[in-house]
Amino acid sequence: MxxxxxxxxxxxxxxxxxxxxxxxxxxxxxxxxxxxxxRKLLPSVPPEEGESxxxxxxxxxxxxxxxxxxxxxxxxxxxxxxxxxxxxxxxELYSAAFTAPAFNWICSxxxxxxxxxxxxxxxxxxxxxxxxxxxxxxGGVIQxxxxxxxxxxxxxxxxxxxxxxxxxxxxEQKERxxxxxxxxxxxxxxxxxxxxxxxxxxxxxxxxKPIHCHLEDALAMTGAGLQEMLNECKKEGLEPxxxxxxxxxxxxxxxxRFDEIKEVLQAWPEVWVHVDAAYAGAALVCEEYQHLxxxxxxxxxxxxxxxxxxxxxxxxxxxxxxRRRNLTDALSITPSYLRNxxxxxxxxxxxxxxxxxxxxxxxxxKIWFVLRTYGANGLKAHIRNHVELGKLFHSxxxxxxxxFSVPTPPAFALTVLMVIPRPKTMNxxxxxxxxxxxxxxxxxxxxxxxxxxDGDVGExxxxxxxxxxxxxxxxxxxxxxxxxxGVYAIRVVSANPKAEEKFIRRAFDIIVQTxxxxxxxxxxxxxxxxxx
Numbered sequence: 131m132x133x134x135x136x137x138x139x140x141x142x143x144x145x146x147x148x149x150x151x152x153x154x155x156x157x158x159x160x161x162x163x164x165x166x167x168x169r170k171l172l173p174s175v176p177p178e179e180g181e182s183x184x185x186x187x188x189x190x191x192x193x194x195x196x197x198x199x200x201x202x203x204x205x206x207x208x209x210x211x212x213x214x215x216x217x218x219x220x221x222e223l224y225s226a227a228f229t230a231p232a233f234n235w236i237c238s239x240x241x242x243x244x245x246x247x248x249x250x251x252x253x254x255x256x257x258x259x260x261x262x263x264x265x266x267x268x269g270g271v272i273q274x275x276x277x278x279x280x281x282x283x284x285x286x287x288x289x290x291x292x293x294x295x296x297x298x299x300x301x302e303q304k305e306r307x308x309x310x311x312x313x314x315x316x317x318x319x320x321x322x323x324x325x326x327x328x329x330x331x332x333x334x335x336x337x338x339k340p341i342h343c344h345l346e347d348a349l350a351m352t353g354a355g356l357q358e359m360l361n362e363c364k365k366e367g368l369e370p371x372x373x374x375x376x377x378x379x380x381x382x383x384x385x386x387r388f389d390e391i392k393e394v395l396q397a398w399p400e401v402w403v404h405v406d407a408a409y410a411g412a413a414l415v416c417e418e419y420q421h422l423x424x425x426x427x428x429x430x431x432x433x434x435x436x437x438x439x440x441x442x443x444x445x446x447x448x449x450x451x452x453r454r455r456n457l458t459d460a461l462s463i464t465p466s467y468l469r470n471x472x473x474x475x476x477x478x479x480x481x482x483x484x485x486x487x488x489x490x491x492x493x494x495x496k497i498w499f500v501l502r503t504y505g506a507n508g509l510k511a512h513i514r515n516h517v518e519l520g521k522l523f524h525s526x527x528x529x530x531x532x533x534f535s536v537p538t539p540p541a542f543a544l545t546v547l548m549v550i551p552r553p554k555t556m557n558x559x560x561x562x563x564x565x566x567x568x569x570x571x572x573x574x575x576x577x578x579x580x581x582x583x584d585g586d587v588g589e590x591x592x593x594x595x596x597x598x599x600x601x602x603x604x605x606x607x608x609x610x611x612x613x614x615x616g617v618y619a620i621r622v623v624s625a626n627p628k629a630e631e632k633f634i635r636r637a638f639d640i641i642v643q644t645x646x647x648x649x650x651x652x653x654x655x656x657x658x659x660x661x662x
Contacts, residue, residue: 131183139183146187147219151202154628159205160608163197199608202626204633208610210380210409210544211626214443217503221496222443231489235478238492242479245272245494248501252448255506256411256434257420259427262450264479270450271457271484272493276408277326279433279449282457282486284317284330284372287402287430289460291315291371294400312336316363319374320351322381322614324406327374337368345615348538349382350572351375353390360398372402375429377422378410378572381612381621383541385410385572388425395428403429408447410542410572412439413517415509419571430456439625441512442500446493451484458483516543516625519634523622526638533645535590537617541572544623546614549594549645551652591618593652597645604644607637 131139171193201212232241249270253262262268273279295311296304315336319327321343331338341359343349356373363370373395375386388405395401405426411434413419426432432450436442451457462483482488504512520543527534527547534547591613598611598620610621620641624634 135183139187142183142187146190151628154200154203155205155633157195157200157203158605159203160199160208160602160605161197162605168193168197202628203608204624204626204628204630205607205637206626207622207624207637208608210438210623212437212444213439213441213626215441215500215503215627217499218441218443218446218496221493221499225492225495228492228495230492232492233482233489234480239478241490241492241494242481244492244498245481246270246479248494248497249448249450251501252436252497253450255501255509256414257417257423258414258432258450259423261427261452262432267454268450268452269454269479270448271481272490272497273433273447273449273485274445274487275447276324276406276433276435277329278486279431279447280324280326280374280404280406281330281333282449282461282484283402283404283431283451284327284334284336285486286451286456286460287372287404288312288315288334288336290402290456291369291400293459311369314367314369315371316368317372317374318356318359318363318370318401320355320376320379320386322349322351322379322384323374323376324380324408327406336371339363339368343384343615345537345617347387348384348572349379349614350384351386351391353387353394356391357394360394370398370401372404375403375405377405377407378542381614381619382538382546383410383544383572384538385422385541387573388422388429392425392428402431405429405432407432407434409435409438412436413513413542413571415440415506416513422571422573427452436497436500439513439516440500440509441504441627442496446497448497449484454484461485512627516629519543519624519629519631520545522631523624523634523638526635530642533642533649537614537619539572542623543625544621546612546619546621548590548617548619549597549648551589551593551649587617591616593645593648594618594620597641597648600648601640601644606640 200206202214228238230238230241232238235242246264246269249272250263250265253270260266262270264270273282292308292311296307299307312335317327317331317334317336317338319338319340321340323340328338328340339359339362341351341355343351343355360370373391375388375391377385379385391403395403407414411432414423414434430452434440434448436446436448437444481490501509520540524536524540524545527536527545533550535550536545536547538546540546595611595618598609601607601609612619612621622637622641624637
């Protein structure tokens with residue numbers, strides 16, 4: 131493909147992408163192909179001769195589109211959003227044109243320097259403490275995902291802990307001590323922490339223990355829960371060295387009690403605390419959420435994904451470290467072929483020492499384009515719009531106390547609900563509604579879950595699961611579910627750039643109609659149900 135052919139193909143591709151975005155709401159949101167569908171449509175070997183772009187492009191619609199779940203659709207309300215916007219796409223295009231592995235500064239100075247600058251910009255927008263800025267001992271680095279960030283900092287935490295334990299020792303005595311300490315290390319997280327913490331512990335070769343969370347605490351990790359686990363570890367002869375605290379848990383978007391965690395860990399200063407704010411961290415651009423950063427200076431690292439809620443396509447996971455030396459001490463290896471005067475003099479940052487992979491892409495470009503295109507006010511408006519849509523959906527759920535119960539407070543545009551099988555209480559769950567959580571920051575300590583009552587939560591779980599599965603089979607909207615402390619619940623979050631009120635109301639109507647249909651069939655409700 132020469133330059134003129136590329137120009138023609140690029141125009142055709144961009145036109146198709148624009149048409150796709152303009153009509154995405156008309157497509158079935160979740161793919162319904164069967165496993166292995168694509169192998170049946172493609173030849174078993176590549177072509178002997180090159181094909182024209184026109185022929186290749188036709189296969190996007192006929193072969194690839196049927197196997198896509200449309201995450202940018204306003205009918206996608208599952209998981210958390212994975213946003214993409216035109217400025218971010220342009221950043222990817224330029225990145226592909228300038229392609230470089232960028233493992234150190236000299237590979238392409240602009241790649242490194244722009245990353246440092248835009249991550250400082252973002253840190254200030256998020257109201258992060260100054261200790262996370264590059265002008266001091268800290269700084270930011272773009273990782274592939276929050277999971278990658280967690281395993282990276284866990285390795286750094288492990289090495290820091292072992293080095294401190296072996297301080298003053300040399301030679302074989304030091305190596306024996308290292309092995310001895312490694313065998314006792316344990317990483318901690320809450321039961322609501324993302325599974326990436328448990329996986330990181332597996333990769334790092336250490337044990338993992340989850341801290342129990344209670345519904346009466348809105349499923350947040352508390353200081354009391356952390357202290358109980360630390361005491362348990364000490365009794366078992368284990369040495370806690372790492373903790374994941376979460377701002378916006380995966381299941382319910384709860385925020386752990388940072389103030390209580392900080393207080394407890396004053397007696398355990400060797401424990402590295404990482405704050406996982408993969409989704410909800412984007413809300414920190416808004417002043418009304420910035421109180422959540424008050425205690426972050428006491429912790430060691432913080433991560434949020436711009437590729438979730440902040441208008442930047444995957445991957446753009448922004449990791450901030452309080453003391454960058456903790457990363458470089460653990461991850462830096464400099465063979466002779468990587469040495470250069472700038473790195474040797476300490477004048478530049480080599481981001482290969484801040485991550486597990488060696489090479490890296492020019493991801494800072496798309497972040498730069500997004501920050502400049504939308505500006506701080508545009509980003510705030512984007513977040514606030516979705517929070518308001520979330521409050522609207524929650525109010526609609528509250529309007530049907532005969533059908534729905536809300537086990538945890540709404541937070542960061544997410545509502546978690548369960549279907550009521552019949553008008554009576556169930557064992558462990560009351561048919562009350564979690565009240566409006568104000569700024570919906572995941573910190574609310576009250577919810578619609580009461581004590582023990584007559585009935586069976588299992589029946590509610592079964593009905594809720596049936597409603598959820600029927601909705602997704604029909605494919606008009608796409609939702610996800612989860613089990614929190616034995617309660618099966620449906621999660622609804624509409625937070626991609628194409629979200630609008632009319633789609634929220636339509637989704638609620640679909641959920642109501644499906645719930646009434648299932649309840650009528652099971653004898654828990656009566657009356658005709660309109661076809662969907």
